[in-house]
């Protein structure tokens with residue numbers, strides 16, 4: 001009998017990877033670079049401070065980039081080890097499903113859904129919940145992988161073999177996100193999204209490979225067919 005192939009996008013992988021979230025050269029390294037890049041889209045908080053929900057916050061990698069910004073960082077994730085790590089890094093973290101957020105409507109000034117839509121069977125449910133808990137005038141920041149051959153090639157075929165690239169098996173390309181459907185669905189929920197691409201700086205990545213740098217800048221680009229960022233404001 002042939003040995004069975006491990007299932008792609010298996011949630012148990014996050015328990016096995018628990019020690020990698022905060023490791024500079026670990027298997028989740030690129031997530032830290034992406035977390036830093038999200039700052040670019042973060043609006044200033046309302047006077048007196050704001051609430052930011054980090055949907056599927058993982059190990060809380062966004063925390064250092066929110067420190068001192070005036071946002072209270074609230075996170076949910078379904079991985080127990082990730083939630084515990086996020087809490088250790090100052091996130092008000094709770095275990096919950098991204099498709100059923102345990103919050104009232106319009107509670108948050110900003111909702112970040114980073115690297116989660118491509119991990120769920122129904123991205124529309126997570127999008128709907130993210131929009132529901134966002135206040136009118138609030139900002140939605142999504143990053144995810146587009147449903148294209150290029151995203152499959154860069155994030156799976158090649159990416160899973162690269163240092164700091166996605167861990168093998170973490171992605172199921174069948175769940176990658178159709179860009180038109182994302183924009184259309186968000187529009188129906190009152191959020192008009194603008195899409196841009198995100199790619200690692202080649203220079204920084206070479207330095208990283210040569211051990212001359214520990215971090216890699218993720219640069220915005222016009223090409224949205226790979227890793228993409230979708231940002232919008234909820235209609236008042």
Ligand SMILES: C[S@@+](CC[C@H](N)C(=O)[O-])C[C@H]1O[C@@H](n2cnc3c(N)ncnc32)[C@H](O)[C@@H]1O
Nearest residue numbers: 014031056057058061077078079097098114115
């Ligand atoms: C690729 S990681 C991204 C983590 C974090 N957003 C970041 O960018 O560093 C995906 C995360 O989604 C979580 N996750 C997957 N499906 C989920 C669901 N249905 N509800 C909540 N969290 C989920 C996993 O446990 C994991 O922490």
